[in-house]
Amino acid sequence: MNTTPRRLLAGTVALATALLASACGSDDGGGGQSAGNELTMMVPLFGTAPDPGGEVHKAVEKVVGKKLKITWVPNAEYQDKTNVTLASDTIPQVMVIQGKIPSFVQAAQAGAFWELTDKLDKYPNLKAKSEQAERNASINGKVYGIYRVRPLLRSAVLYRKDWLDKLDLKVPETVDELYEVAKAFTEKDPDGNGKKDTYGLIIPKWPTPVFCSSSPYNVVETWFGAPNCYGDRGGKLVPTFDTEEFYTANRWLKKMVGEGLVNPDFATLDSGKWNDPFVQGKGGIIIDVNVRATQMYGLLKEQDPEKYGDKLAMGGNLKRSDGQKFSYPFDGYNGFLAVSKQSVRTEAELDEVLKALDRLATEEGQTLLANGIEGRNFKLENGFDVPIGDDDPAVKTINNDVDFAFIQLGTWATIGMGVYDAMPASEAEQENLKLRKELVELDLQTAVNNPTLPIVSPTYVSKGATLDPIVSDARVKYLAGEITEEQLRAEVERWHESGGDQVIAEINDLHAKLGGS
Amino acid sequence: MATDLAPPPVKAVPDPERGPARVPIRTALLRYRWLYLMLVPGLAYFVVFKYLPMYGLTIAFQDFVPFLGYSGSEWVGFKHFEELFTGPDFGRLLSNTLILALLTVIFVFPAPIIVALMLNELRVSVLKRSIQSLIYIPHFLSWTIVASLTYLLFAVDFGVIANFIHEVFGGPRTDYVAQADWFRPIIIMQTLWKSTGWGTIIYLAALASVDPNLYEAARMDGAGRRRQFWHITLPAIRPTIVVMAILTSGNLLDASFEQIWLMTNSLNRSVADVFDSYVYYIGITQGAFSYSTAVGLFKGLAGVVLIFGSNWLAKRLGQRGLF
Known part of the structure; x- marks a missing residue:
């Protein structure tokens, strides 16, 4: 083609770009999340999202003493959404992180989240109930969140x-x-x-x-x-x-x-x-x-x-x-609540957020998250949680909001470990x-404890995604009779050569630095 | 079509060698202002949604950490590409993607042409139309549904197809969807089922535009059904086939991600992993943004090569290319 349309094209492009730039410009500086009395969170969801005007939400807000803005994300896509959120510029103040996934480790090590080692002890309800679990949830000894407890053996x-x-x-x-x-x-x-x-x-x-x-x-x-x-x-x-x-x-x-x-x-x-x-x-x-x-x-x-x-x-x-x-045994924890440095900028703001989480971690708060509202959806009988009013739609909503959503915010009370155990329905x-x-x-x-729980090897962070499937796929193939034991051993060897040896060396190093055990 | 909008012919000496004579840009802008104005939204769409995001490709050359941003992340040059080309997965990804692409060219691409030609031979128009509607319904089902149906049809103990194979050919009951050997046939069958009917639409349109006089003339000259087909029908839709072939070639490497992701498991991963599923797995679920961007960029470049290659080939074979 000749030059005329091309020059024209360039002009149009410039115009469109200019329009776009000005449109974006007006939006600038809107990232301020720490607006006074609001707490933003991202939490996994196992059912339908609770209504922000619902009874449980209101009750939790009352305990926390702040207005809650919770992004509920279906559990199946939680990890994807976590990765995408970490890559965006609107990170909620508090995020439930479901484990030491590579993107979080990288972000935390780059300083995107507050390191809370030795900070939590000041807050009576956030102080770790089990040193071991807190250590397991840490990244090479550094604590980046308030761990969510799970039974140590399940x-x-x-x-x-x-x-x-x-x-x-x-x-x-x-x-x-x-x-x-x-x-x-x-x-x-x-x-x-x-x-x-x-x-x-x-x-x-x-x-x-x-x-x-x-x-x-x-x-x-x-x-x-x-x-x-x-x-x-x-x-x-x-x-x-x-x-x-x-x-x-x-x-x-x-x-x-x-x-x-x-x-x-x-x-x-x-x-x-x-x-x-x-x-x-x-x-x-x-x-x-x-x-x-x-x-x-x-x-x-x-x-x-x-x-x-x-x-x-x-x-x-x-x-x-x-x-x-x-x-x-299991890890004793399932992920943790991490505080973003991008939306919680100063130590003072951090203190505010931790105080709010501390109020949520009181017995009152955890009961609310794991059992519900006493007298509304359950009553106490010999220290057991006995459900009441099951037929009332409003109570059903409370149960749903608790069991499939808010319980995910529980740090020391959780599924099967509520403040009060549910009263079993039958003798069996x-x-x-x-x-x-x-x-x-x-x-x-x-x-048999896993000594490497607190350890995060840098090579594993960058290559784990390609390393892990080598052995787990080979194992399934071996079990299905598609490959022989020799071939399974060869795949394990391939794991070593593809970077596994480096992972082992780093793990041993870090383990020694953390003081063994 | 757009003759009403067409401007008055430009008064300039037409030069057959160089196409229409040049017109100063201002005159052209002024004269065709409405047409150009109509172009703006389309262009803006491409600039905003297709070209500007390409800036993000720079992270393929960085160790990108979102918190540090584009400017704060460390530049690492071609490290991620090196890792890809020397890594354990590259050969497998490339061959899996290419084999699926090849199978698509051989089985999926001709299917709508054949079906369209067969439909074209049907003389009862009610039958023709109802068949056409029936076979393009699957196009509207999502891959999730197609995958679930497949799992049901092949279920070890009650799947219709699994039962059929077991009854007719005997042999032990097997989990076909778990087998590497069955992965590609199943993928191709799914694609055929889902896309063939929809693909016929464009060919049927091309067939409908063939001048009936041509057939009449051929019949007068004593041409039979087969000769008419060979000398009129096929040449008539040839340009459509070529254009579709070139367009398809650009998407060949986009082995349908959703479909493959839904059908992958430990036993067939060795043949199922393609660039798209790998980018998703590494990038989105594992958070290796830079590395997966490098993989995606490589795939994009390979797609461009394929488009230009097939366009060149089309011209070489005496057809009109796309550009």
């Missing part, structure tokens, strides 16, 4: 009790017994329909390729004596897949898969549908967390309101064949709650 195994009873089996104590139960569930027609249409263990597609992510695989490997993520072997921290126990555990699992004792779609079953095969009577064993029992009772009740109590049995961590027991559930507490006490004695 792993448990759920069984179909009616199947166990029918086949005259008991809740397994060892991995060998678990294998026998899975085999019987598969081959001995536990549902009595005359067809061989059941299996033992139910494993879903694990939603993240992150290697250490409390998956059933992680739990089973620990039972066999492999380290929990990283462990001390000969004075050096090594990843779990560098130990022989890792291979022993997976050989055991592979045998189960090969014999059809595990659901055939274990690589694709949506983890949101994990309960379905159990409830529908297709599979009979789930290795997960003990609070899943509460969920499961609810589902079984929908199906059979009469005898649902006889359908669920629970056991703790299992011994390996030689009788030794290694239990899988009451028994289960008691058993849960006993098993936790028992298994804590054999818990």
